[in-house]
Amino acid sequence: MLEARNLARRVAPLVAEAPVVLERASVHTLPAHARFSLRARDVSGVETLDHPIGRTWLSEKRFAARLGPDEWLLGAPESDGDLLQQGIERALSSRFFSLVDISHRNVAIEISGPAAAEALNAGCPLDLSEAAFPNGSATRTLLGKAEIVLARPSAAPVYRVECWRSFATYAHGFLIEAASSASFR
Amino acid sequence: MAQTYRLPTGGRIDRSKPIRFTFDGRTIEGFAGDTVASALLANGIHLTGRSFKYHRPRGILTHGSDEPSALLSVDRGPGRIDPNNRATVVEAREGLKAASQNRWPSLSFDVGAVNDLLSPVFVAGFYYKTFMWPRSFWDRVYEPVIRAAAGLGVAPQVPDADRYANRHAHCDVLVVGAGPAGLAAALAAAKTGKRVIVADEQPELGGSLLHETTTTIDGQSAEAWRAAAIAELDAQENVILLPRTTAFGYYNHNHIAMTERVTDHRADAPKTAPRERLWQVRAGEVVLATGAHERPLVFADNDRPGVMLAESVRVFVNRYGVLPGRKIVFATSAVSAYAAAADVKAAGVDVTLVDLRPEIECGAEVERLQALGVEVLTGHTVVGTKGRMRVEGLIVAPVTNGEIGARRVISCDCVGMSGGWTPAVHLFSQSRGKLAYDEGLDAFVPGASAQAERSAGAAKGLYDLMDCLASGFAAGAEAAGSTEVRTFSATPTPVGFKPVRALPTDANPAKVRAFVDFQNDVTAKDLKLAMREGFESIEHVKRYTTTGMATDQGKTSNMNALGIVSESLNRPLPSVGTTTFRPPYTPVTFGALVGPARDALFDPIRTTPIHDWAAEHGAKFENVALWRRAWFFPRPGEDQHAAVARECKAVRNGVGIFDASTLGKIEVVGPDAAEFMNRLYVNPWTKLGVGRCRYGLMLKEDGFILDDGVVARLADDRFHVTTTTGGAPRVLNHMEDYLQTEWPELNVFLTSTTEQWAVIAVQGPKAGETIQNLVSGIDLSNEAFPHMAVREGHICGTPCRLFRVSFTGDLGYEINVPSDYGRAVWEAVMEAGAPFGITPYGTETMHVLRAEKGYIIVGQETDGTVTPDDVGLAGMIAKAKPDFVGKRSLARPDLVASGRKQLVGLETADPGEVLDEGAQIVADPDQPIPMKMLGHVTSSYHSANCGRSIALALVEGGRALSGKTLHVTTPTGFTTVTVREPVFFDAEGGRINA
Amino acid sequence: MLLIDCPFCGKRPEVEFRCGGEAHIARPANPFAVDDQAWGEHLFVRKNPRGLHAERWIHAHGCGRWFNAIRDTYTDRFVETYKAGERPSVDLSEARA
CATH class of the missing domain: 1.10.10.1100 (BFD-like [2Fe-2S]-binding domain)
Structure with a gap:
């Protein structure tokens, strides 16, 4: 039998980082979450997946961001991971797909505030204007020298930056630097 | 120092805000709105530096970014010293310290000025002609001396204390230059609602309108029109106005780089504010309204301080309320200088104008100026100047039918010269647009466009204000997709000039400077x-x-x-x-280009979930790609050698623990996964059972080794592939490439799981005993879980993929747990292994242990020209497979030829001697140079377990040389080695199954 | 920095992409049916035109898809981009040398 003291505790990256709240942009690290990489060729008729590349299906707790023609980033609260997995397996039961757990690979950071887009543009070369990157957009791109998935889950100036965990320190530091520079005119 | 040359009224400076700064230690007073140049002139200072080559006294030639002479070092505090700033661009501010350059010991007495006396020697091509012989002087004498004498300014000695920001931006229309043409373009474009960015290098938008005091536009004063235009633009959400922003680079596909100077002009800037911001703008359309530059006249000693461009004299008077002199002579072949003369005369200065054009070629401007009481000499040339540190007179002479008449000296303390105008086509040319020569304008103007841009105003050779406004508006409208046309009424601009080259002179041409x-x-x-x-x-x-x-x-x-x-x-x-x-277009600071990419943000530093534990336990780290890996764990008093020796023995005699989390991992999923693996790797995969692992070797199509790693089959349709640390992205790219472009019919998907899993290698005879009480759901017995097997179960209550694999040759396990649990499991294993003396080890020990077993490291034993057979791994190749990537190339003539370099072991005669990695190997050290090199040492270590040094090498035909003696280069000569099998420890391989 | 029209994502900046060299060089179905000379050329010999060139690009930091592009190597203008497996609409044989 396992002794209780041997039960592993979870240590996420950036846990020690306090939120950085600046006048025009704030940076928060988000708690651990369930994440899956879904790859599939045919998702016709699956409401949560069958939407254009670069767009996200969103519910209160879950999202499915279409990153490419056959790739989705799926997210849910940590406790809903199994449900999400079962849901996909059910929806795509007769089709070929690959579902890989990447909950520990990805780290999410949130940047918000009126200068959030400007701060992101310190390292992200995309057009983040309302017209080009509206509510519900999500894409893989770059933040400085780190690859990220950038998502805009709502109409508010709130963006979620997801990166691989070993890039989290860099991405987090970059966003704070960018947020403080962007807030100066 | 009193501002004795400041006019009592006028100019755009804010007389309610006096400021003080220093120039070569002297306190200079000026006003907010001054440049360093205008403040110096207000105090009667023209001499600002020494020239690059001849150390001639130089002053302020222009009023803007085209300034070639007045280059100053600017000191804004520690770490904020910046050389070669143009005095005409740097905004004067409280507390700034400016200094002249290229002079010693002082600006007024400069030893280097001897170069000017020696000027007959320093002709064009001087360096090429002079420093040829003797050859032995090239490196030791000429270069150091030339380097010491060359260059302007002094490079800063300490790290830049400022921050720099970066910003990518997008717009529909980018307007470069906010003079009349640029403002009109912006007005037109902004009305359409499109996104507009307006950038201008000056602190205030307006360009030439900033010094037009008598001009009117649409019945308003130029200033009123300017203010209204800016207010209108500023009120629109879709417009970004960027003063102090220089568009310096026009790159492909309308990508324009600009620097915004954010705080240099502010004495009160918050410490955290960025000094500059680099804008990288992607514009749908670009309007280039970059204006024109005035040309100097080329006559003897035209470089004396006090000799300036005519329009610059006008700008200093009208915009800064500064008189550049009390007695000013204009020398011109352009009509525009008449306006300057008139404005200066109106300021109460004694003015003379010398026109190079014969009277018959001049127009009404002559009479108009004469009517103001200005003496105008037409048909004259300039043959020289009086004065050295400051111009004291202009020497002119009449020219009649090519004959030069009697000289006359017009005494003065300032000369305004104009040889006409040149459109600023720099950005247009950078955009790869074709320049067209316009004979009437004596200038190159924008011709065919290469990108979505259009020029307007003076940048296009339109010098009349009305034309500038109309062409600007039209360009802005077109750029924004509008057809709106607008006409403007404005005071006519005096335009036109006669092109002159070197001015005619009566002097000996050999002596004219x-x-x-x-x-x-x-x-x-x-x-x-x-x-x-x-x-x-x-x-x-x-x-x-x-x-x-x-x-x-x-x-x-x-x-x-x-x-x-x-x-x-x-x-x-x-x-x-x-x-x-x-x-x-103008110099850019390194800081702006670097932006935030310095210190911690220079590059991502990738660390593993176990990194903090290693740091807390004294690990030394090494860089592997972007990763920082634990290298070795010295105990107090240990050096690297001692620590590695201890770690190596601990693994073989008990148990060691190693952080292998950086290994690349790829989940290969799909019904065709085995087929895909068959095509990508040299090994056979079809028959690999679920729960089994295999060492996989991957080639490029050219037949050379690309990567290697253990591959586990988790299910019929699911493989867990591992790659080298540095090779992870390369291998995934390689796989994706083939999957997407060669075999899109295969039902396989690839997902990188490198960072999903923390990998803890537990290696050594006590490895099984160490982990057995932590693992649940997996039978660790040899029979149930043999070498090269994989099981899914739990460790410390967390799900894991447990591999029975070894990169040491001893019993070993690699525990894969979700990354967030990595540290906790590591600590649990440490605790469980304590009774066996579990020892954390780093990459150096990992390298030594694998070398003892002759295991290769891709990138160390291989270099992109090594085949499986070269490193003794031909046995991995599945003979029955008809094809895999690289198979055809293995049959290329050069890859099957005899005499290829092969992996061998080397033993030095002296067991304590450790060869240099990379050292060359020869058969006979006494052969003549160039020697025939047989190969090189690829890995070399001291092996505590073998009690001697060990080395791996690639040697021509090496496997046939076993037992032979070869010679290896050392820093001092050669040493003798014996060739042997590349396995140094446990050649029978029994320990791995123990 | 180039602006590249990914067939899946639209126009995106060059830093998100990598170029993979000349396009439309298919791996022979049976490499062993190809002689050494031809195999060597398949591996190593590539066009280097001044003008239109069919190239492979991958939207590495985007959708991750390989696709093809016709780019003018002199002007850097992209004439068109298209998905892997498709053919370009321009006739490269008529492209200026």
Whole structure:
């Protein structure tokens, strides 16, 4: 039998980082979450997946961001991971797909505030204007020298930056630097 | 110091805000709104520096970014010293310290000025002609001396204390330049609702309107029109106005780089504010309203302090309320200088104007100026100046039918000269647009566009204000997709000039020092010498004489140089060619280009979930790609050698623990996964059972080893592939490439799981005992879980993929747990292994242990030209497979030829001698040079377990040389080695199954 | 920095992409049916035109898809981009040399 003291505790990256709240942009690290990489060729008729590349299906707790023609980033609260997995397996039961757990690979950071887009543009070369990157957009791109998935889950100036965990320190530091520079005119 | 040259009224300076700064230690007073140049002039200072080559006294030539002469070092505090700033651009601010350059011991007495006396020696091509012999002097004498004498300013000695920001931006219309044409363009574009960015290098938008005091536009004063236009633009959400922002580079697909100077002008800037911001703008359309540059006149001693451009004299008077002199002579071949003369006269200054054009070629401007009481001398040339540290007189002479008449000295303390105008086509040229020569304008103007851009106003050769406004508006409208047309009424602008090259003179041409390029000290004589020596192409003349090659990019000199070359060769100017303009338009700070990418943000530093534990336990780290990996764990008093020796023995005698989390991991999923693996790897995969692992070897199509790693089959349709740390992205790319482009019919998907899993290698005879109480759901017995098997279960209550694999040759496990649990599991294993003396080890020990077993490391034993057979791994190749990536190439003649380099072990005669990795290997050290090199040492260590040094090497035909003696280079000569099998420890391989 | 029209994502900046060299060089179905000379050329010999060139690009930091592009190597203008497996609409044989 396992002794209780041997039960592993979870240590996420950036846990020690306090939120950085600046006048025009704030940076928060988000708690651990369930994440899956879904790859599939045919998702016709699956409401949560069958939407254009670069767009996200969103519910209160879950999202499915279409990153490419056959790739989705799926997210849910940590406790809903199994449900999400079962849901996909059910929806795509007769089709070929690959579902890989990447909950520990990805780290999410949130940047918000009126200068959030400007701060992101310190390292992200995309057009983040309302017209080009509206509510519900999500894409893989770059933040400085780190690859990220950038998502805009709502109409508010709130963006979620997801990166691989070993890039989290860099991405987090970059966003704070960018947020403080962007807030100066 | 009193501002004795400041006019009592007028100008855009804020007289309610006095400021003080220093110039060479002297306190200078000025007002907010001054540049350093205007404040110096307000205090009667023209002498600002010494020239680059001849150390001639130089002053302020221009009023803007085209300035070639007044280059100052600017000190804003520790870590904020910046050389070669143009005094005409730097905004004066409280507490700034400016200093002249290129002089010693002082600006007024400069030892280097001896160069000026020696000027007959320093002709064009001086370096090429002089420092040829003796050859032995090249490195030791000439280069150090030339380097010491070369260059302007002094490089900063400490890290830049400022922060720099970066910003990508997008717009529909980018307007570069906010003079009348640019503002009109912005007004037109902004009305459409499109996104507009307006960038101008000056602190205030308005360009020439900032110094037009009497002009009207649409019935308003130019200032009122300017203010209204800016207010209108500023009120619109879709417009970004960027003063102090220089568009310096026009790159592909309308990508424009600009620097915004955010805080340099502010004495009160918050410490955290960025000094500059680099804008990288992607514009749908670009309007280039970059204006024009005035040309100096080329006459003897035209570089004396106090000799300025005519329009610059006007700007200092009208915009800054500063008199550049009390007795000013204008020398001109352009009508525009009459306006300058009139404005200066109106300021109460004694003015004379000398026109190079004969009276018959002049217009009504002569009479109008004379009516103001100004003496106008038409048909005169300028043959020299009086004065050295400051101009004291202009020497002129009448020219009649090419004959030069009697000289006359007009005493003065300032000269305003104008040789006409040159459109600023730099950005247009950078955009790869074709320049067209306009003979009427004596200038190159924008021709065919290469990108979505259009020029407007003076940048296009339209010098009349009304034309500037109309062309700007039209360009802005078109750029925004609108057809709106607007006409403007405005005071006519005096335009037109007669092109002149080197001015006619009665002096001995060999003695005339008439400067063309003020920054690089190139005279008309230098250009003519270059042509006598056979240089004809402007690109060659430019490089030989260095004209136009200084940091000002020849803004004031290029057309004069071209004209002189064209005239000397007696060829039309366009046939001489024009030079290519390259970024940056004006110098850019390194800080702006680096932006936030310094210190912790220079590069991502990738660390594993176990990194903090290693750091807390004293690990030394090494960089592997972007990763920082634990290298070894020295105990107090241990050096690297001792620590590694201890770690190596601990693994073989008990148990070691190693962080292998950086290994690349790829989940290969799909019904065709085995087929896909068959095609990508040399090994066979079809029959690999679920729960089994295999060492996989991957080739590029050219037959050479690309990567290796253990592959586990988790299910019929699911493989867990591992790669080398550095090779992870490369391998995934390689796999994706083949999957997407060669075999899209395969039902397989690839997902990187490198960072999903923390990997803890537990290696050594006590490895099983160490982990057995932590693992649940997996039978660890040899029978149930043999070497090269994989099981899914739990460790410390967390799900894991447990591999029974070994990169040490001893019993070993690699525990894969979700990354967030990595540290906790690591600590649990440490605790469980304590009774067996569990020892954390780093990459150095990992390297030694695998070398003891002759296991290769891709990138160390291989270098992109090594085949499986070369490193003794031909046995991995599945013979029955008809094809896999690289198989065909393994049959290429060169890859099957005899004499290929093969992996062998080397033993030194002295067991304590550790060979250098990379050392060359020869058969006979006494053979003549160049020697035949048989190969090189790929890995070399001291092995505590073997009690001696060990080495791996690639040697020509090496496997047949076992037992033979070879010779390996050392820093001092050669040492003797014996060739042997590359396995040094446990050759029978029994320990791995123990 | 180039602006590249990914067939899946639209126009995106060059830093998100990598170029994979000349396009439309298919791996022979049976490499062993190809002689050494031809195999060597398949591996190593590539066109280097001044003008239109069919190239492979991958939207590495985007959708991750390989696709093809016709780019003018002199002007850097992209004439068109298209998905892997498709053919370009321009006739490269008529492209200026």
